[in-house]
Amino acid sequence: MVGQVTITAGIDIAAAIYLIGAATRILGLPADARCRSSAPLTGWSFQLFVMVLIMIPQVAINVFGIRLDGAVERLQRLVAHRRRRAHRARSSSFSARTTTRGTS
Secondary structure, three states, X not given: OHHHHHHHHHHHHHHHHXXXXXXXXXXXXXXXXXXXXXXXXXXXXXXXXXXXXXXXHHHHHHHOHHHHHHHHHHHHHHHHHHHHHHHHHHHHHHHHHHHHHHHO
């Protein structure tokens, strides 16, 4: 378990460093740019902050995973049901139109 947490933290800190570097280059910010707390964007404290922001959804998915999976499944069923009902309504109105046209 410790190995999994360590690997995930390593991946997250690498992602944070990459995202900060990409954002500073895309936005044209200098390497020594600072945020409101006067900490440099490329500093360790800001990188840890971004890493924590990356980890929040991961923790939420792990904690609420089963309920989240159930909610997604219910949403998929609802969407599929509405699509089937809409398809039936379209096909029944189409068949009603074609039968009335054929009789005239």
